[in-house]
Each structure stands twice: as structure tokens, then as C-alpha cells.
Amino acid sequence: xxxxxxxxxxxxxxxxxxxxxxxxxxxxxxxxxxxxxxxxxxxxxxxxxxxxxxxxxxxxxxxxxxxxxxxxxxxxxxxxxxxxxxxxxxxxxxxxxxxxxxxxxxxxxxxxxxxxxxxxxxxxxxxxxxxxxxxxxxxxxxxxxxxxxxxxxxxxxxxxxxxxxxxxxxxxxxxxxxxxxxxxxxxxxxxxxxxxxxxxxxxxxxxxxxxxxxxxxxxxxxxxxxxxxxxxxxxxxxxxxxxxxxxxxxxxxxxxxxxxxxxxxxxxxxxxxxxxxxxxxxxxxxxxxxxxxxxxxxxxxxxxxxxxxxxxxxxxxxxxxxxxxxxxxxxxxxxxxxxxxxxxxxxxxxxxxxxxxxxxxxxxxxxxxxxxxxxxxxxxxxxxxxxxxxxxxxxxxxxxxxxxxxxxxxxxxxxxxxxxxxxxxxxxxxxxxxxxxxxxxxxxxxxxxxxxxxxxxxxxxxxxxxxxxxxxxxxxxxxxxxxxxxxxxxxxxxxxxxxxxxxxxxxxxxxxxxxxxxxxxxxxxxxxxxxxxxxxxxxxxxxxxxxxxxxxxxxxxxxxxxxxxxxxxxxxxxx
Numbered sequence: 001x002x003x004x005x006x007x008x009x010x011x012x013x014x015x016x017x018x019x020x021x022x023x024x025x026x027x028x029x030x031x032x033x034x035x036x037x038x039x040x041x042x043x044x045x046x047x048x049x050x051x052x053x054x055x056x057x058x059x060x061x062x063x064x065x066x067x068x069x070x071x072x073x074x075x076x077x078x079x080x081x082x083x084x085x086x087x088x089x090x091x092x093x094x095x096x097x098x099x100x101x102x103x104x105x106x107x108x109x110x111x112x113x114x115x116x117x118x119x120x121x122x123x124x125x126x127x128x129x130x131x132x133x134x135x136x137x138x139x140x141x142x143x144x145x146x147x148x149x150x151x152x153x154x155x156x157x158x159x160x161x162x163x164x165x166x167x168x169x170x171x172x173x174x175x176x177x178x179x180x181x182x183x184x185x186x187x188x189x190x191x192x193x194x195x196x197x198x199x200x201x202x203x204x205x206x207x208x209x210x211x212x213x214x215x216x217x218x219x220x221x222x223x224x225x226x227x228x229x230x231x232x233x234x235x236x237x238x239x240x241x242x243x244x245x246x247x248x249x250x251x252x253x254x255x256x257x258x259x260x261x262x263x264x265x266x267x268x269x270x271x272x273x274x275x276x277x278x279x280x281x282x283x284x285x286x287x288x289x290x291x292x293x294x295x296x297x298x299x300x301x302x303x304x305x306x307x308x309x310x311x312x313x314x315x316x317x318x319x320x321x322x323x324x325x326x327x328x329x330x331x332x333x334x335x336x337x338x339x340x341x342x343x344x345x346x347x348x349x350x351x352x353x354x355x356x357x358x359x360x361x362x363x364x365x366x367x368x369x370x371x372x373x374x375x376x377x378x379x380x381x382x383x384x385x386x387x388x389x390x391x392x393x394x395x396x397x398x399x400x401x402x403x404x405x406x407x408x409x410x411x412x413x414x415x416x417x418x419x420x421x422x423x424x425x426x427x428x429x430x431x432x433x434x435x436x437x438x439x440x441x442x443x444x445x446x447x448x449x450x451x452x453x454x455x456x457x458x459x460x461x462x463x464x465x466x467x468x469x470x471x472x473x474x475x476x477x478x479x480x481x482x483x484x485x486x487x488x489x490x491x492x493x494x495x496x497x498x499x500x501x502x503x504x505x506x507x508x509x510x511x512x513x514x515x516x517x518x519x520x521x522x523x524x525x526x527x528x529x530x531x532x533x534x535x536x537x538x539x540x541x542x543x544x545x546x547x548x549x550x551x552x553x554x555x556x557x558x559x560x561x562x563x564x565x566x567x568x569x570x571x572x573x574x575x
Contacts, residue, residue, distance in 0.1 A: 008089075009034040009043035009079050015575050022535075022568035026053040026068075034077075046076045057102055057559055060120050060131045061179035067128075067559055070098040085152040093144050100137040102130050103173045104549065104556030108508055111553040117178050117185050118554075126543035128559055134174035134189045141168040155208035159218075162201050169194040175232070175297060175402070177551065185553075187235040188297050188402075190346075198224040204257075217258035224251045230346040232298055243298035245287035245346045252280040253339065259316075267322040271332070274315040279339035281355065282307035285348050297402040299347045308355040312337035327370040336361035341392060343407040347399045351450045356409050357390040376425040385416040387444075393464070393503055396550055397452055403552050410503060411447035413463055416440050429480075434473040441466035443503070461505045467513075469497040488522040488533075501548045508555045509548040516542060516562060522570075529574035534567070541565040 013035030020028040027050075034045025055068030073095035080088040109115040109123045121129045146163040175188030204218025227248045234241045259273030286303040293300060318332030338359040343352050367382035393410040396403055417439035424432045441463040448456030462468070474492035481487065495515035502509040517540050522533035547558035 009045040009077055011036045011039075011043060016572065018570070018572045020535075020568055020570040022053075022537075023566045024054055024056060026568070027051065037078075041081060043079045044077065046074065048072075048074045053561075055100065056561070056563060057105060057128050057130060059102075059135075060129050061133055064135070066100045066102050066130070066135070066137075068100055072096050087150045089146075089148045089150075091144075091146045091148075093142075095140075095142040097140040097142075098137065099140070100135065101558070102132065102177075103136040103175065104177060104551065105130055105559050106177060106551075106554045107545065107548065107557040108555040109553065110508075110555070113184055114553040117180065117182055123554065125545075125557075126563070127557070128563065130177065131179040132174040132177055133179045133187070134172065136171075136173050138169065138171045142166070157206040159204050159206070160202070163199070165196075165198045167194070167196040169196075177554075177556065181235050181237060183237050186237075186296055189233045189235075190230065192228060192230045194226065194228045196224070196226045198222065212263050213260060214263070215258060215260040218256075220253075220255040220257065222251075222253045225249070232346060234295055234297055241290045241295050241298060243287060243289040243291075243346070245285065245348070247283065247285040247344050247348070249281065249283045249342060249344055251339075254278045269320040271316065271318040271320065273317075274313070275337075277312045277314065277337060277339065278309065279312070279358075280307070280309045281340050281342065283342045283344045285344055287346070287348070294400050297347075297400050299349060299400050302349070304348070304350070304353045306342065306353055306355065308340050308342075310340045310358050312339065312358050312360070323368075326372060327368060329366075329368050331366045332364070334361075334363045334365070336363065338392060341407060345404065345406075347402075347404060349399070352406070356392055356407065359388060359390050359392045359409075361386055361388045363387075377422065379422045380420070382419045383417070384419075386414060388413045388415075395449060395452070396502055396504060396506075397449070398552070401552075403550050406449060408449045409447055410443070412444040414442060414444050415463070415466070429478050431476045432474070435471065437470045438468060439466060439470075440468060446503075456504070458503065458505050462500050464501050464503050465499060467496040467499040469495075471495050484525060484527055486524045486526070488524060489520070490522075491517070491519040493517045502550065506550055506555075509550065511545050511548060514542055514544045515540070516544075531570075531572045533570045535570060536565070536567050538562040538565050 015033035018030040029050040030047065032045065032047035035043065037044050049071065051069065051071040053068040055065040057065070057067035059066055073093065075093040078090045105127055106118060106121065106123045107125050107127055109118060115123065118131055121127070121131045144163065144165040146161065149160045151158045171192045173190040175190055176185060178185055178187065181187040200222040202218060202220045204216055206216040207214050225248065229244065229246050231242065231244045255275055255277045257275040259271065262270040264270060284305040287299065288301045289298050291298065291300065314335050314337040316332055316334040318330060320328060320330045322328050340358050341356040343356065363384060363386040365382055365384040367380065369380050371378050389412055391410045391413045393408060394405045395408045395410065397406050417437060419437045421435035422433065426432055443458050443461050443463060446456055446458045472492065472494045477489045479487040493515055497513045499511050500509065501511065516538050519536045519539055520533050522531055524531040541564055543563050544560070545557040546560050548555055
């Protein structure tokens with residue numbers, strides 16, 4: 001479970017404004033203020049953000065720049081403490097996003113006829129041009145509310161967390177990635193509407209601290225519902241066909257959990273936790289089509305529905321031993337559980353109506369956390385091994401003549417590796433930090449999905465999006481001036497080895513090893529609360545792709561913001 005926390009409001013009034021400008025006409029603005037509203041009873045904070053960017057991809061069909069965004073959002077927090085035993089925290093957030101990332105930029109053509117149709121765009125590994133007649137873009141609205149009550153009952157703490165999240169999404173996609181309809185390459189344009197709501201409630205009780213036996217136990221419930229309408233229009237030189245699918249999924253998850261810490265000595269501790277989860281999941285899917293037979297990208301009319309319920313256990317066992325006041329070692333075993341799923345999508349077929357089995361995992365991890373030199377050096381070292389059964393993964397397949405992503409039970413996979421990170425305050429002015437990870441993620445026994453058109457001979461091959469090696473180093477150096485100002489120099493470099501993006505091991509969807517180098521120089525006056533920084537991103541001007549996928553006649557890529565060198569300035573004022 002992901003647990004995200006934010007800084008609590010402070011009693012003293014404090015605010016900030018942060019403004020950044022980058023090449024490519026990118027602007028980011030953040031503003032926040034917080035403090036006491038009723039002394040010793042009510043504190044609050046509010047923050048906002050605004051961002052816009054033209055993009056770094058050119059549409060040669062109409063001359064527009066795309067792959068940009070317009071974002072705006074607000075987040076507010078209230079902390080109410082009527083007495084020493086009760087604290088109520090209320091959080092609300094709202095975010096609107098309008099992104100016009102293209103539906104893939106063609107990086108390699110596998111068909112001479114498609115290459116001709118793509119002109120004047122030339123496919124290449126660093127291509128940032130498209131030629132499309134439909135503007136792909138997404139309009140997103142994310143919103144949420146939560147209330148957390150912490151109530152001290154003597155030495156015990158009762159916590160209640162009630163939360164709601166909503167997500168509305170409208171997307172438009174150019175499916176053919178071409179600007180002209182031809183006899184060989186029909187045009188497809190998609191529109192999707194999505195509405196999602198999620199409610200959750202958690203109750204937990206925590207025992208007193210600093211006892212031989214410390215524990216926390218509780219109950220959890222979550223309800224989610226997703227409703228979508230997806231429309232695809234197929235245009236050929238002689239006719240137009242259309243398919244519309246309405247589908248929904250509803251999930252209810254119930255859990256009881258508990259975890260205990262046994263403090264055998266001041267240096268030796270044992271940890272044991274267990275969670276029982278019951279999942280109820282159902283879906284409904286209906287598609288209509290103007291064609292009674294399959295046409296490119298649109299299956300005939302169909303309808304289906306289904307439901308499934310599963311029970312799962314997860315938990316962990318572990319020991320911690322302090323080798324000294326500055327070194328802690330640990331060994332843990334964890335069992336993970338991911339509930340069932342349905343692969344519900346526009347072109348869903350009878351073969352897709354079976355529910356995916358729950359994914360389970362077994363993980364061993366051992367490590368050391370250490371500090372030295374009066375905490376000037378901190379290091380963490382961990383080794384791990386994980387085995388997954390009924391691994392849930394995306395599988396690129398061909399349906400109605402077009403490549404789609406199917407969610408499948410991929411079989412058995414495993415990961416193992418070593419992770420190291422450190423932070424060193426080398427001198428009063430110089431700080432060094434970094435991380436190194438080796439992860440061997442492999443497919444042990446692949447379960448080929450029914451009717452798969454793609455190859456399934458992938459046992460022993462790497463998992464997608466899992467490079468064997470990743471590393472990061474950073475250095476920060478400050479130069480204090482006689483007038484009270486500080487000059488701050490910073491640089492960082494991240495590197496990763498070759499990565500495969502397709503579980504079917506398509507030779508054309510590999511990204512080679514690459515590294516990204518960033519740097520900054522800043523002038524700051526912390527006494528008066530301001531800082532100005534000049535930023536340089538991707539100084540070596542290295543193009544890379546965070547995604548490569550097959551479109552049948554071609555390979556397409558996602559273009560990241562830092563696909564080329566760019567510069568910026570950041571201004572911050574605290575008050």
C-alpha cells in the first residue's frame with residue numbers, strides 16, 4: 001500500500017512563491033501559505049500550482065507543437081486540536097490537467113509503404129516529429145477529500161481515516177499516426193470518456209510505545225467504480241465505420257491486519273505482521289458496431305459480464321539487530337498479494353472474459369543501515385530475492401488487425417539484486433550522494449495467453465522496464481560570500497543499462513544504455529529568504545525513449561521532456 005504524507009501546517013505563519021521558466025516556453029508556478037488560524041486549536045495551509053509547456057514534438061501536418069501541458073491545482077489542509085488527546089486533519093485537493101502528448105512518435109518503419117505515407121516525417125530513434133490529422137490530447141480532473149482522526153485513549157491511539165478520490169478523464173487519440181487516409185492505411189480516431197470514484201475507510205488501534213510488546217491492528221474497506229465509454233471511428237477511402245463500447249468495473253476490498261514488534265532487548269527486535277484481504281470484483285461490457293464483421297481496429301457487437309471473489313493472505317516476519325549505536329542490520333520475509341483483475345477494454349472478446357488470478361509473491365531481504373563520522377555519512381545496503389506467481393503484466397497482442405495491450409497472468413517471474421545508497425557531508429561545503437542498484441528480473445515460466453498472435457518463447461528473458469543496472473551520483477558545493485550570500489553549485493548524473501519494454505521480447509523495443517547529466521548554479525540569501533538558480537538539463541543532449549512499442553507496421557516511442565538539452569531559471573522567495 002502506498003502511504004503519502006505531506007508537511008503538517010505550522011503554528012507560525014509561513015509562505016513561499018516559486019517560479020520557474022524553461023526553454024520551450026515552459027512555466028511553473030507554486031505558491032503556498034500556512035499558519036495558525038486559532039491559536040493552539042486550528043492550523044491550516046494552502047498551496048497552488050500552475051504549469052504550462054508548448055511541447056517538444058512538431059506535427060508536420062499542421063505545424064503545431066505538441067507533447068506539452070497545461071496544469072493547475074490546489075491543495076488545502078486543516079489541523080484541528082481541540083485538546084491534547086484529539087487531532088483531526090482534513091485534506092482536500094483538486095487538479096486539472098490538459099496534456100497533448102502524441103499517441104506515439106514513429107521511431108522505426110517496418111514497411112516501405114508506411115514510410116512513404118509518413119512523409120515528410122522520417123522515422124529515427126531520436127525522431128520528434130509526427131504527421132497526424134487528429135490531435136491526441138487528454139483532459140484530466142483529479143480530486144480528493146480525506147479526514148483523519150487521531151484519538152489518544154490513555155496510552156493507546158485510535159485512528160480513523162476516511163477518504164474519497166474522483167477521477168474524470170476525456171481522451172482523444174489518433175490511432176493510425178498518419179495525416180492522410182489511403183487504401184493501404186485507413187484512419188482511426190478514438191474518443192474515451194472515463195469517470196472513476198473511490199471510497200475508503202480505515203480503523204486502527206496502536207499500542208503504547210517503548211514496551212516489550214508493541215502492536216497495531218485494524219480494519220480496512222475500499223470501494224471503487226470505473227465507468228467508461230470508448231468510441232472508435234474507422235475511415236477508409238470508401239466508407240466510415242464506428243464502434244462504441246460502454247463498460248464498467250466495480251470493486252470492493254475488505255481487510256483485517258495487524259503487526260507487532262517484540263523488543264527482546266534494546267538492540268534486538270522481532271517483527272511479525274499479517275493481513276487478510278477479501279476482494280469482490282465485477283465488470284460489465286457492451287459494444288456495438290456499424291459493421292457485422294471485423295474491420296480494422298473494431299470487433300463486431302458483443303456483450304458480457306462477470307464477477308469473481310478471492311481471499312488472500314499477506315504479511316511479513318523479520319528481525320532487527322543493532323550491531324552498534326550506528327549500525328542496524330535486518331532480515332525479513334514478506335508475502336505479497338495483489339487481487340484479481342479483469343482485462344476490460346474496447347475490443348474485448350470472449351477470450352478476455354475470464355478473471356485474472358491474484359498475483360502472489362515471496363520475498364527475502366537482508367540489509368544494513370549505518371551512520372558514521374557524527375552522522376556525516378549515512379549508508380544503506382540491501383540484498384533481496386523475490387518470486388512471483390500468476391504475475392499480472394501487459395502483453396502486446398494483435399486484435400482486429402491492430403496492436404493492443406492485454407492484461408494477462410504472465411506466469412512465474414523472479415527478481416533478485418543488491419541496492420546501495422549513501423550520503424556524505426564531506427566538508428562543511430561539499431555534500432556527495434549516490435545510489436547503485438543491480439536487479440536481475442527474469443521470466444521463469446511464461447504463461448502464453450489464449451489466442452496470442454505474438455511469440456511466447458520468452459522463458460529466461462528480462463522483465464519489461466527492468467534494466468539490470470541503475471546508478472545515480474550527485475555533488476553539491478556551497479561557497480559562502482562575505483556579504484552573507486551563498487553561491488551553490490550542483491550536478492547529478494543518472495545512468496541505466498539496456499532495457500526491454502515488451503514482454504514478448506521484440507528486438508525493436510529495446511532502449512540501449514544511456515545517462516543523463518544535469519547541473520545548476522544558484523545565488524541565495526537565506527537570511528532574507530530568497531534564491532535564484534540557473535538550471536541545465538540533459539547537458540550531453542542525449543536522446544532516449546522511456547517507452548518503445550510496436551504498432552504493427554512500425555515502432556513508436558514516447559518522447560520525454562528532457563529528450564534534448566534545455567535550460568531554465570528558478571526563483572524562490574520565502575516569507
